[in-house]
Amino acid sequence: MSPVNISVESLNLVTLAPMLIPIVGALLILIIDMFKGGLDKSLYVMLSLLILFIDFNALLNSAGVFNQNGTMSGVFDVMLIDGLAILSQFIIVGASMLFIPLALTHKRFHEFSYPEFFALFLFMIAGFQFMVATDNLILVFVGLETASLALYTLIAMHNREKSFEAAIKYFTMGALAAGFFSFGAMVFYALTGSIEINQIAAVLSANGYADIGFVLIGVAFMLASFGFKLSMVPFHTWTPDVYEGSSAALAGYMSIVPKIAGFVVSMRFFEFLIHSGVVWLEVVLYILVVVTMTAANIWALVQTDVKRMLAYSSVSHAGFVMAAILIGTTQSNSALFLYWILFSFTNLGAFSMLWISRQKNLPTHQSSDHSFEKFSGMIKTSPMAASVMALFMLSLAGVPPFALFWGKMYMISSAVTGGYPVLALIMALNSAIAGYYYLKLIVFMFMKEPQTRSLGGAVYVTNATGALKTIIGFATIGTIFAFLAVNPILEFVTSFVYNSGY
């Protein structure tokens, strides 16, 4: 046995930096707690924020390097830092920075009194970052599971009966998805002898998809696995229950961050298959996209709880965005990132509005935490909050010039240019259906009489603190003035996506 010599330079360890920062931060939080327990949550919130800030800077740094040198790989080619990885990490870290101050609520909530919450949160971010910054299926799996296990715990820490139910449900479904994933990866390993997506693609195209049957089996497993993670219909069943069980803030977070990670991996994985003319996949993906958009919209119509409505709406949005992977052009992939950046602002804002109205205990006249009735006549008692909430709803519905309209517009345009006119029409009509349930909340807020006038507007801001209001202010400004930001974001995103070869 000759000794193996590996130079440290060839490992290119700098590619690991953005992931290591939150891990080190998480450990730091645990160490602080070891030395002195019982510290206030505000300390941990601010620490996490600082760590994420450093993480963000590390990403800016790798974005600069990417601009100069193109795609980097490191650590035995396991890490792959291309445009997609950097863009999605920006979204992951950015959304996390917006999320974490939401812990600074007025009322005390169980989970935030544990420093472990923040440590797990940072571990989760590192997991997602690993997941998007590689094309090695094993590392994807490790990242996914690290993040998911942390997320299950975060949900359960909310310490309500429904939260346990949600966590268990999510865990069970997640375990199933993990099984599917590993099985799918195994099939591809058996076929090609590699677990790197680009190797798989190369081997498959070299032998001309000889074993198309096995490829399809592998694709089916992968599709099911991502279906669970991205809450595609019919794998979406956990979504509303899990969202309902977790705190509104975490539900908003879940509708954004885990999904962008999932989208990036499925973009890496499915894109080459679609482009190599696996017609079956194209058809299945087409059906999946249309059904997810439409069915979720129709279910959302009949919800009586705003949070469940938003859960179904985020399923529908996921279906809408999944269309980008089906279309598979540079424009559509850029549209995916543009859409998701704008969506994260708006959706996090909407969920934060629910979060600040979260009561400690459920009053008798309310059937659930965020029933539609709770918001009736809100304009009379707290006009400002009602206007902001309406703004987020209009943006989600795709009313111009608010944030999400531009994402929708660009996405539909990419369907038009990609040669999917019918899909473009379906997407447009689905936005119209979606208009109804977003409008329903606006109708309750603006056109109905308040149920309990005696309470006044206090109930809608019971949880509000300066920090939460700041976050909502960020989201509001981002939503209104999105039209100014669309051009720079679009140029940035397009150049990154294009230079990564997608």
Add this chain to the structure above:
Amino acid sequence: MLDHILSILIFFPALAGVLGFVVHKDSMRAYGIAVSIIEFALSLWLWFAFDNGVSGMQFMEQLPLIPAFGVNYILGVDGISLFIIILAAFFTMIGIASLTDTKDVKNMIVTLLFLQMTMVGVFAALDAMVFYVFWELSLVPMLYIIGAWGGEKRIYASIKFFLYTFAGSLVMLVGVLFMAYFYYQATGQWSFAILDWYRLILPESFQLWLFAAFFLGFAIKVPMFPFHTWLPYAHGQAPTIGSVILAAILLKMGTYAFIRFSLPLFPDASTFFMIPIAVLAIIMIIYTAMVAYAQKDVKQVVAYSSISHMGVIILGTFALNVEGISGSVFLMIGHGVVAGALFLLVGVIYDRRHTKLMSEFGGLASVMPKYATIFGIMMMASVGLPLTINFVGEFLSLLGFYQQSHILTLLAGVAIIVGAIYMLTAYKKMFFGKVTKEENKHLPDVNKRELIALIPLVMITIWLGIYPKVLLGPISNSVESIVQLMHDKAVSHEAKIRIPNLSEGVEIITISQQGGH
């Protein structure tokens, strides 16, 4: 300042609306009136500075918005949009001035000011995406006005209004994106500028599809015959101010968009669909007139008559010649004035009696003589009596369409005359005969505030009926250039014949189609 007068016209009311949140509730009306008077004065200034001799766009402004995707903030007015902008400013002013005691008057006025921003924006936008933004945004304030201040079924009415138009416009959005894509294919760069699109000649098969996509969005807004069902509900439930703005301005967005987009972009498709659309328009005129006759509620009568007259506007637009289109633009203004006035008048009686059923009235002429006089003038104008504003527009529209089809024009002409029946009957039921109800005997006549709103409308109705040339000059000037553009762009033989050549006219640059996809 004139360089940016359009931006000022658009965003001044919005800014005033934002600042209006600070104004005290009791002073809000005065604030609203002051702001809308300034806005109206600005719009008059625009008219004053407007060069009647120029047929193209004036006061153009351009700012890059999303240059990477060809979206620019481009504004401009020509003779077609100028008067509708003035009308919008005028009606917002009158609407706010005549606002009776409303609950939450502050929210109402702020909403109206935002609505004004979107209205002016739609008519001044020369970029399809900016146009679309204002077009969609205009739904939101109207949704709130109907939903919060409306009648019993206001929520149903407002949601129906919103979803119907929203669905139509989303289909239109797909059409807009396709149009931009074709432009991209032909020239290699993205652009949503309408003036750029004007230079693009599309093959007829593409035109048909795109025309259909745009048509759905516009036709729902107008609303044309099979898509009209949202309007009676919206009118029936909306408060007076909502109906006035809806009838006077918002519906004009659809007909205006036909002239701005459908005709010059798709001349062949316009010719192709001319007869079917004319048939739809005639069905719309006759059918809604009949429905109007059967109504018991005077506001519904006015609402259906308003749809009926929109049919004439469509007919004039699809005459595809200068007379027809100029007539339809003029009729848009005339219809705005008359229908707006009629809704105001209905509002006057509703404030007194809190009912709109005609059976509750009768013999009002002896109790409220001034009211009956004004109502009479406006009703005559609505029927299209010569020397009133509507006559000019209706006459020109029919004259224009007569050149395309004699029989259809004859049908439409008869239908308009028959349409007079329901108006006269309604007038008879309300104003003539004996005063049967005790409550009606001591109704106060129109008061000063109402007169302030109504007298100018009567004056305009008669003034423009007698001397329409002030508006018709600039309108037909701009229409001529559009018709010439259509003729030059037309590909099919049929369209070349149907759309008159105004000879030497404008020279356009044609871009060869580099094969679709």
